[in-house]
Amino acid sequence: MLFARSLFLQIHDHDEAFRLLCSISAAGEEHGGWENERIASLVDDPELAYKISRHGADEDKHGRIFRGLLNKRGLEEVSFPEELDYMRQLERQGIGVAHSALRRGEPLGADDVVDYLVHSRVTEQRAVDELRLMRTALAERPDMLRVLTVIGRDEDTHLAYAHEELLRLARGDRERAVLIRRQLRRTALVEIRVHRDVSLAVMSRMGGILGWSKVRGRLLSWAIRATYVYERWGGWRRMTRLKMPAPELRNALGRPARVERA
Secondary structure, eight states: OHHHHHHHHHHHTSHHHHHHHHHHHHHHHHHHHHHHHHHHTTOSOHHHHHHHHHHHHHHHHHHHHHHHHHHHTTOOOOOOOGGGOHHHHHHHTTOSSOHHHHHHTOOOOHHHHHHHHHHHHHHHHHHHHHHHHHHHHTTTOHHHHHHHHHHHHHHHHHHHHHHHHHHHHHTTOHHHHHHHHHHHHHHHHHHHHHHHHHHHHHHHHHHHHHTOOHHHHHHHHHHHHHHHHHHHTTGGGGGTOOOOOOGGGTTGGGSOOOOOOO
C-alpha cells in the first residue's frame, strides 16, 4: 500500500503524468458510454435497455469528470498509443459485443446480452478494486478524493447491476447458467492478461515521464507481473462469482437517476 500511495501521489502531483492518466481514463469512460448507448438501442427488452442506457450515461459523466480535472489544472488531453487502451485491447481479444455488430446496428440476441453483462461483471470488478486502491492512496488530495468517491459509488452500482441481471438470466435456465459460468471464466482469464499488458505499457510510459530509475521501473514491473501470477492461479475467481447485491443496491439502475456533483 505504501508503494501504491507513493506512485499515485507522484502521478497526481506531476502535470504530464496526471495529464496522461486523466486522458486514458476519460477515453476509456467515453468508450464505455458509446458502447452502452449502442447496446441499449439494440436490445428488445425495454427495462434492460433503460438500465444499459443509465450505465452509459454514468460512463459519459465520468469522462466529463476526468476532463474537468484536466481543465482545472489548465491541461489538455493527450493522445496515447492503443497499447495503453484497456477497453480496446479487450475488444481486440473478442471480449464483449463486437463493435462491428454495434456499428451495423444489428439487433442483439440473448447470447449477445450475456456477453455484454459478463463483460460488465468482470470489468466493473476491476474498476471497483482499482478505485478503492486509488481512494486510499489519494486520501490526502481532496480534489481527487471527491471525484473518486462519486465515480466509485457509480461503479459499485454497475457491478451490483451486472450481478443481478446475470442471476436473473440464469434463474430456471440450466443451459444458460452453464453458458454464463463458462463465459465468466473465459472473460476473466482474458481480462487479467490484458490488464497486465496494459498496466506494463502505462507504467513504462509513466516511468519515462517521471524519470524513474531502472531499479524502480523493474520493481514496478515485477509487482504487476506478480499480481498477474496471483490472479492466474486463483485471484480471477473473484471476477466470476455471482451473488445478489445488498438491498440498497438492487435495481439501482432501474430507479430515477440521481444528480450528483463531483
